[in-house]
Amino acid sequence: MEVVRSDRKSSSNDVVVSTLPLYRSAPPLEVRLEDFELFAMDRLRVLKGISDGLSRGKKPEEMENLAMDLWKANMRHLEATEGVNKDVISHFVLRLVYCRTEELRKWFLSMETALFRYRFHSKSSEAQRVLMSEFKLPYKPVSNAEFESVKDKLGQVARSMGQTLPAADAIFYKVPFEEVPELVAGRRVFIHKGHAYVAMNQVVSLVVTQFRSNLSKALILTNRKWTSTIREQEKDRLAPIVEALCTSYLGPDYSQPKEFAEISIKDIDQISKTSFPLCMRYLFEKVREDHHLKHGGRMQLGLFLKGVGLKLDDALAFWKAEFVPKVGAERFDKEYAYNIRHNYGREGKRTDYTPYSCQKIISSTPGVGDHHGCPYRHFSEENLRAALARMGVGSRVVEDVMDKVHNRHYQLACTLTFEAVHGSSCDAGINHPNQYFIDSQKILQSKNGSVA
Amino acid sequence: MEIRVSIDREKDFEAEMTKEEAENGRDEMLIDGPEQANTVPDGFNATYLRIYYGKLFPHADIFKWMSYGNDGKHPACDKSYFGRREFSFTLENDIYIRFQSFNSVSELENSIKEKCPFKIDIGPVYSVDPAKRHAYAQSGHNVFTPVERELVFDILRFFSHQDITDYDDVRYCCTGADVCLECWPLMTVAIKVIDTALRDDFGFNHILWVYSGRRGVHCWVCDGKARRLTNEQRASIADYFRVYKGNENSNKKISLPGPVLHPFLARSYTEVLKGFFEAKLLSKQNLLASEERYEKILEMIADASVASELRGRWQENKRLSMSKEDINIARWEQLKHILQSGKQKSQGLRRCVEEIVFSFTYPRLDMEVSKHMNHLLKAPFCVHPKTG
Numbered sequence: 001m002e003v004v005r006s007d008r009k010s011s012s013n014d015v016v017v018s019t020l021p022l023y024r025s026a027p028p029l030e031v032r033l034e035d036f037e038l039f040a041m042d043r044l045r046v047l048k049g050i051s052d053g054l055s056r057g058k059k060p061e062e063m064e065n066l067a068m069d070l071w072k073a074n075m076r077h078l079e080a081t082e083g084v085n086k087d088v089i090s091h092f093v094l095r096l097v098y099c100r101t102e103e104l105r106k107w108f109l110s111m112e113t114a115l116f117r118y119r120f121h122s123k124s125s126e127a128q129r130v131l132m133s134e135f136k137l138p139y140k141p142v143s144n145a146e147f148e149s150v151k152d153k154l155g156q157v158a159r160s161m162g163q164t165l166p167a168a169d170a171i172f173y174k175v176p177f178e179e180v181p182e183l184v185a186g187r188r189v190f191i192h193k194g195h196a197y198v199a200m201n202q203v204v205s206l207v208v209t210q211f212r213s214n215l216s217k218a219l220i221l222t223n224r225k226w227t228s229t230i231r232e233q234e235k236d237r238l239a240p241i242v243e244a245l246c247t248s249y250l251g252p253d254y255s256q257p258k259e260f261a262e263i264s265i266k267d268i269d270q271i272s273k274t275s276f277p278l279c280m281r282y283l284f285e286k287v288r289e290d291h292h293l294k295h296g297g298r299m300q301l302g303l304f305l306k307g308v309g310l311k312l313d314d315a316l317a318f319w320k321a322e323f324v325p326k327v328g329a330e331r332f333d334k335e336y337a338y339n340i341r342h343n344y345g346r347e348g349k350r351t352d353y354t355p356y357s358c359q360k361i362i363s364s365t366p367g368v369g370d371h372h373g374c375p376y377r378h379f380s381e382e383n384l385r386a387a388l389a390r391m392g393v394g395s396r397v398v399e400d401v402m403d404k405v406h407n408r409h410y411q412l413a414c415t416l417t418f419e420a421v422h423g424s425s426c427d428a429g430i431n432h433p434n435q436y437f438i439d440s441q442k443i444l445q446s447k448n449g450s451v452a
Numbered sequence: 453m454e455i456r457v458s459i460d461r462e463k464d465f466e467a468e469m470t471k472e473e474a475e476n477g478r479d480e481m482l483i484d485g486p487e488q489a490n491t492v493p494d495g496f497n498a499t500y501l502r503i504y505y506g507k508l509f510p511h512a513d514i515f516k517w518m519s520y521g522n523d524g525k526h527p528a529c530d531k532s533y534f535g536r537r538e539f540s541f542t543l544e545n546d547i548y549i550r551f552q553s554f555n556s557v558s559e560l561e562n563s564i565k566e567k568c569p570f571k572i573d574i575g576p577v578y579s580v581d582p583a584k585r586h587a588y589a590q591s592g593h594n595v596f597t598p599v600e601r602e603l604v605f606d607i608l609r610f611f612s613h614q615d616i617t618d619y620d621d622v623r624y625c626c627t628g629a630d631v632c633l634e635c636w637p638l639m640t641v642a643i644k645v646i647d648t649a650l651r652d653d654f655g656f657n658h659i660l661w662v663y664s665g666r667r668g669v670h671c672w673v674c675d676g677k678a679r680r681l682t683n684e685q686r687a688s689i690a691d692y693f694r695v696y697k698g699n700e701n702s703n704k705k706i707s708l709p710g711p712v713l714h715p716f717l718a719r720s721y722t723e724v725l726k727g728f729f730e731a732k733l734l735s736k737q738n739l740l741a742s743e744e745r746y747e748k749i750l751e752m753i754a755d756a757s758v759a760s761e762l763r764g765r766w767q768e769n770k771r772l773s774m775s776k777e778d779i780n781i782a783r784w785e786q787l788k789h790i791l792q793s794g795k796q797k798s799q800g801l802r803r804c805v806e807e808i809v810f811s812f813t814y815p816r817l818d819m820e821v822s823k824h825m826n827h828l829l830k831a832p833f834c835v836h837p838k839t840g
Contacts (some may be wrong), residue, residue: 194654
């Protein structure tokens with residue numbers, strides 16, 4: 001796969017289209033540099049959505065629908081052939097991203113296998129049969145004669161699982177039992193003389209196992225190539241993109257507050273109690289209490305407030321009012337005002353900084369005297385329980401939240417809190433403090449018709 | 453103490469044992485129960501052990517077996533094969549040494565005679581000689597790893613005829629480790645169920661059954677295909693055989709869902725378990741003769757009203773003139789009749805009959821023994837430290 005600069009038009013890419021690519025080898029395509037990153041990010045949204053759904057305990061049928069929806073939403077691209085290219089390209093880019101550590105490989109392997117399983121399962125039996133043969137698994141369908149001789153036993157197996165008898169023209173594959181350990185373990189197949197008779201609808205299991213095994217080996221090889229040659233070669237071009245991709249936040253950046261454009265200082269106290277996520281509420285309380293906040297906290301809260309709609313002048317007024325009792329007006333103007341203006345892009349290189357996403361906040365490392373970070377991760381259990389109680393979260397929900405915390409699903413914990421506080425569900429899950437704020441305001445507005 | 457076992461023999465260079473039952477075809481699976489207790493007067497001690505290793509222990513046979521033909525002369529032989537097998541010894545004072553390996557039969561024999569281990573365990577064949585494993589530990593690419601290992605099963609001896617109310621996970625028969633003639637038939641039944649499945653379902657041929665000296669029976673499947681199974685595949689076979697789920701807290705621990713049994717379970721039931729239960733176990737163990745005993749069975753019936761109907765009938769007929777065995781059979785017939793009658797709509801209820809039979813007769817496996825290639829299992833022909 002060749003990556004080209006964006007000013008070069010890519011040549012026409014004729015790739016043979018399979019209904020579901022098996023990603024056996026990197027395709028001989030040219031890819032534009034920007035597509036390199038964008039395609040990968042779109043695919044990553046799909047994989048992360050699947051990961052999210054699985055950790056929320058969704059059932060298989062729900063997961064399949066979710067996966068297909070995510071796929072449609074993110075992977076559609078111009079015409080059909082382009083769609084397949086995007087599929088293949090994005091997969092291979094993500095291989096580079098996720099081959100680099102054991103943990104990354106494990107995650108990627110699980111999600112890609114899951115995605116493959118849902119996509120395979122959604123295909124027609126005819127398409128599945130074609131795909132099976134592409135895997136070049138050495139299994140042939142059972143002949144009619146043999147089928148007749150084992151029909152009774154096959155029927156017994158089906159009925160033992162509460163299924164209907166196989167039709168007269170049902171296809172079964174005869175495979176060595178070693179290939180289908182899950183089916184053997186669950187006594188879901190008839191086994192005779194070392195061969196298992198696998199029904200068409202169980203074939204998914206076979207194929208998925210093979211897919212997983214192929215991808216697992218490929219990832220190891222990719223990692224070797226990455227460490228030995230590619231990383232060095234692509235030091236200035238692809239490597240930075242690859243390294244950034246797995247930690248990237250993929251939602252909106254909330255740098256330009258739209259709907260609730262004007263929040264003034266006098267509103268802030270009130271909104272902090274109703275619509276701020278726990279992390280920001282805590283920081284806000286601390287500022288009010290201590291009349292000070294260390295750098296990490298100022299950044300996290302300050303940018304959040306900017307995203308919420310606090311204008312620069314109001315922000316300056318707010319921070320000054322809080323800090324002056326501690327540090328005095330002169331010191332404030334000298335040491336702190338500059339940074340606030342910097343955050344709003346009025347100083348220095350004039351970057352308009354974006355508010356932090358949950359991912360970023362969770363991975364921060366607050367030290368002694370710091371109050372930033374994610375309470376679900378960084379608070380002690382005792383303190384977290386107390387904070388949740390103060391927010392009015394009922395004890396049963398607190399247990400659910402703590403359960404998520406113990407399993408390190410911090411964003412899910414925050415989502416549960418959101419749902420408890422607002423009395424309504426948040427299907428998308430919380431990924432960004434400003435998202436929490438906006439969703440909260442939406443709900444309150446629709447209830448009261450005013451900024452609560 | 454004599455232990456005779458029988459093994460299959462195959463024409464090619466796979467395991468050839470010199471013990472003679474081997475001539476039999478696969479149908480005859482003679483397993484002698486342990487003969488009566490030791491001919492050695494004082495039970496067990498180290499002197500007898502030394503004599504045993506000096507004169508009786510079949511060093512050469514073990515070597516030949518575990519070589520799987522690699523001790524031969526033709527070019528395909530892997531000379532390093534036997535040397536990559538792990539043995540472990542338990543010495544006097546419970547000192548345990550692992551990763552013992554030997555490159556020839558004389559090394560094996562000399563080490564055993566010299567160390568006189570109270571117990572010898574056999575582990576897997578590794579990728580490299582276990583004695584050299586540390587040299588390979590650094591590279592981190594899993595170079596020291598098991599590559600072959602027989603598929604093994606440990607069937608637990610269970611069922612106390614004295615204490616039928618005891619439903620702990622593993623129930624020991626008789627007192628301590630003595631074997632009684634009551635529970636041995638259960639072992640035979642267990643072996644028939646598993647052995648048939650290993651041959652007919654899984655296609656294995658080289659199967660060795662050995663009395664393990666105390667807790668039950670060990671099964672060694674020696675086919676090349678079996679030796680090369682991965683841990684996951686071994687676990688799947690063990691799960692295929694598993695019928696008991698749950699722990700001490702659930703009453704029955706057997707659940708046979710579905711309107712119909714899987715062919716493996718159905719065959720085990722009709723060919724082995726049902727016959728044994730109805731013809732032997734029921735009467736021998738007086739499973740339904742007294743209230744204490746039949747309550748345990750009534751507890752397994754999912755429908756309380758059916759259970760109380762039977763209870764009522766049996767309480768009325770306490771003083772029958774029939775002998776005890778006949779009572780058991782008669783009551784069993786009544787139970788079956790009620791549960792399997794056309795009136796019963798719930799298939800779960802019909803299934804209770806099989807579940808009861810299974811819970812008394814179906815073998816219990818120690819799953820952990822089978823699932824991992826590196827599990828160390830007691831070697832056949834070992835003299836058990838506790839039974840001599």
